[in-house]
Amino acid sequence: MxxxxxxxxxxxxxxxxxxxxxxxxxxxxxxxxxxxxxxxxxxxxxxxxxxxxxxxxxxxxxxxxxxxxxxxxRLATVRIGDHEYETGGAVIHPLNLHMKHFIEKLGIPPRTNVPSKMAIFDGKELTFVESDWFIVNFLRMLWRFGFSYIRMHMWVESVLDKFMRIYQYQQYGYTFSSVDKLLHAMGGDAFLTMLNQTLEETMMDEGFSQVFLNDIVAPIARVNYGQSVRINGFVGAVSLAGADPGLWAVDGGxxxxxxxxxxxxxxxxxxxxxxxxxxxxxxxxxxxxxxxxxxxxxxxxxxxxxxxxxxxxxxxxxxxxxxxxxxxxxxxxxxxxxxRYHQTVSTLVHGMLDMSYLGTTQPASEFTVSDILTKDSKDSVINSLSSLDPVHIPQGYKRPPASQTKVWKVFSPKPLSQEQLRDMFLSWDSVSETQWLAYPSYSPxxxxxxxxxxxxxxxxxxxxxxxxxxxxxxxxxxxxxxxxxxxxxxxxxxxxxxxxxxxxxxxxx
Ligand SMILES: Cc1cc2nc3c(=O)[nH]c(=O)nc-3n(C[C@H](O)[C@H](O)[C@H](O)COP(=O)(O)OP(=O)(O)OC[C@H]3O[C@@H](n4cnc5c(N)ncnc54)[C@H](O)[C@@H]3O)c2cc1C
Missing domain, CATH: 3.50.50.60 (FAD/NAD(P)-binding domain)
Incomplete structure (x- = not known):
C-alpha cells in the first residue's frame, strides 16, 4: 500500500x-x-x-x-515489572476507522510508535532479515520475488478499497441481515468467493507463485491467525493488511x-x-x-x-x-x-534470547529485529517471536537489542515446555502464559x-x-x-x- x-x-x-x-x-x-x-x-x-x-x-x-x-x-494485558504488555489483540490497521473514531471520541491517544523490523525464520535459521534501509529491502524482494511483493500490496489495497465501503453504508444507516450479505455489499461475488476458498487458491488465481506463498504469505498468516495459507481468502487479505505500514495500538492498552x-x-x-x-x-x-x-x-x-x-x-x-x-x-x-476456535498460546518471557536458536551468528548487541515470523514447516514449533514494547511508551524509550534482558512474546499452537523455553532463552526471570481460543479455525x-x-x-x-x-x-x-x-x-x-x-x-x- x-x-x-x-x-x-x-x-x-x-x-x-x-x-x-x-x-x-x-x-x-x-x-x-x-x-x-x-x-x-x-x-x-x-x-x-x-x-x-x-x-x-x-x-x-x-x-x-x-x-x-x-x-x-480478548483484549488483555499482563504486568511484567513496572509495565503492562498486550497479550491478546495487539495491532490496529490505519484504516480501521471505527477503532480510530472510538479513541478520538474517548480522548485516548494512540501509543507512541516505535519503528519495527521483521525477519523470517524457517525453524533452523533466519531466511530474511529486514534492513533499516527501504531501498535494500525493495531490491532484495525484487531480486527474490520479482514484482510479487508490490503486487501483493496492490491486491490487498484493492480488497481494502472495497472493504472501506462498509463505513459509508453504515454512516447512511444501512445494515445487513447476514455475514454473506454484508460481504456482498462490500465486494460483490468476489468477496463471497474469497470467503469460500483458501487464501492459497485466491492468490494462485491472482497469479502469485507457490514459492511466494510459502516464503512471504504463510509467515504473515501464521503470526496473525496461527494458521496456514488454507485459511479463507477474505481473512487472508485482512491478515496481509497486517503487513501494511502505519499499524497502531492504544496508549495504555x-x-x-x-x-x-x-x-x-x-x-x-x-x-x-x-x-x-x-x-x-x-x-x-x-x-x-x-x-x-x-x-x-x-x-x-x-x-x-x-x-x-x-x-x-x-x-x-x-x-x-x-x-x-x-x-x-x-x-x-x-x-x-x-x-471450532483455534488455540494460540501467548507466552510472555522476560529474559535473554539465545541467538543460536535463530541459527544466526549476528551479535545479539546488534540484533534489533522486533518481529520474527516463521515459515510453515515441521521444524517450526512457534508461530512467531516478537520483542514486545510496553503498552505505554516511556519518554526516551528505545527498543533494547537482543543482548539485553527484555520482554519477548511467543505465539505457539501449544504451551511451550521447559525444554523449548531453554532452547530459545539463555535465562529468564518471568514467564506468563495465556492460552487463547483466539479466532475461528478457518477451513473453507x-x-x-x-x-x-x-x-x-x-x-x-x-x-x-x-x-x-x-x-x-x-x-x-x-x-x-x-x-x-x-x-x-x-x-x-x-x-x-x-x-x-x-x-x-x-x-x-
Ligand atoms: C492472541 C491474539 C492475538 C490477536 N491479535 C489481533 C490483532 O493484532 N489485531 C486485531 O484486530 N485482532 C486481533 N485478535 C483478534 C481480536 O482480539 C478479537 O477478534 C476481538 O478482540 C474479539 O472481540 P469480541 O468482543 O468480539 O470477543 P471477546 O473479546 O472474546 O469478548 C467476548 C466476551 O464475552 C464474555 N462472555 C463469554 N461467555 C459469556 C456469558 N455466558 N455471559 C456473559 N459474558 C460472556 C467473555 O468473557 C468475553 O469477555 C487477536 C486475538 C488473540 C487471542
Missing part, C-alpha cells in the same frame, strides 16, 4: 463520519422505544454494541452489559477502549455469566401479548434473571467459548454452532456462517468472525447489529439488505 494515499482516503471517510448524514436512514419513529437491552459480553464487540445501541435508541433505554471476566475479553465505550454509553456492567435466554410471552396493556427475552445469569451474588426487549450476544457461540442455553425458540437456537468452504439474527430481537455479533476475526470486524458487526436492532424495531425495512448500494450512494459523496 502506498502510505501517501492513506491520509486522503481516511480523511474522506472520516469526513463522512462527522457529517452525520443519516437523512436517508431517518424515518418518523412511530413506535415506543425499547425499555431494556441486554448485551452479553464486554469485549470490543459488546462494548461497541452498547455504544452504537445508545446512539441508535437514545438516552431513554436501559442497557445492561453482562461480563463474568475482565472488560476487554487496547482494552481501555472497551471500558471507555462502556462508560460513554452509560451502560450498566453486570459482573455475571449469562447461563440461559428464554422467550417469554406476557399479556400486554392493550389486551394483546408481548414477548420478552428472559436472561438468566450467575454472578458472585448468586443467580438472577431479568426481562429484556432486545438482546445482543457478543461472545462466540462455540464450544469452549460460551455455554448459553436457549429455550422456547422455534426453530431451536443451538448453544454451539459448528466449527464455510458455507454455513452463523446468522446475525437468531430470533426477532435477538442478535449475534460474533457471526462475523467466520469471515475474519479482528477488533475492527467486531466493531463493524456491532454497528451493523445496532442498526439492525433499531430498524427492525421501527420497521424501517428499506435500510436493510439493499442491493447495489455502492452505485446508488456514489452520487451522495
Amino acid at each position: 502506498n502510505p501517501r494515499t492513506l491520509p486522503l482516503r481516511a480523511l474522506l471517510f472520516l469526513g463522512l463520519w462527522h457529517a452525520g448524514r443519516r437523512s436517508l436512514a431517518s424515518a418518523p419513529e412511530l413506535q415506543d422505544q425499547p425499555k431494556k437491552i441486554a448485551v452479553v459480553g464486554a469485549g470490543i464487540g459488546g462494548t461497541s454494541a452498547a455504544f452504537y445501541l445508545r446512539q441508535e435508541f437514545g438516552a431513554g433505554v436501559k442497557i445492561d452489559v453482562f461480563e463474568p471476566g475482565d472488560v476487554g475479553g 487496547n482494552k481501555r477502549v472497551c471500558s471507555g465505550l462502556l462508560y460513554n454509553s452509560k451502560s450498566e456492567l453486570i459482573a455475571a455469566r449469562v447461563t440461559s435466554i428464554s422467550l417469554k410471552v406476557r399479556p400486554s396493556k392493550t389486551g394483546n401479548t408481548a414477548s420478552f427475552y428472559e436472561v438468566s445469569y450467575v454472578g458472585e451474588a448468586g443467580s438472577a434473571h431479568s426481562l429484556y426487549d432486545i438482546v445482543v450476544i457478543a461472545t462466540p457461540l462455540h464450544q469452549g467459548k460460551s455455554d448459553i442455553a436457549f429455550s422456547g425458540f422455534s426453530p431451536p437456537i443451538p448453544s454451539h454452532y459448528p466449527g 468452504p464455510h458455507r454455513n456462517t452463523p446468522p446475525f439474527i437468531l430470533h426477532d430481537r435477538l442478535y449475534y455479533l460474533n457471526a462475523v468472525e467466520w469471515a475474519a476475526s479482528a477488533m475492527e470486524m467486531s466493531s463493524i458487526s456491532a454497528r451493523n447489529v445496532a442498526l439492525l436492532a433499531h430498524h427492525r424495531w421501527h420497521q424501517q425495512v428499506g435500510n436493510i439488505d439493499q442491493e447495489d448500494l455502492h452505485t446508488r450512494l456514489r452520487g451522495e459523496l
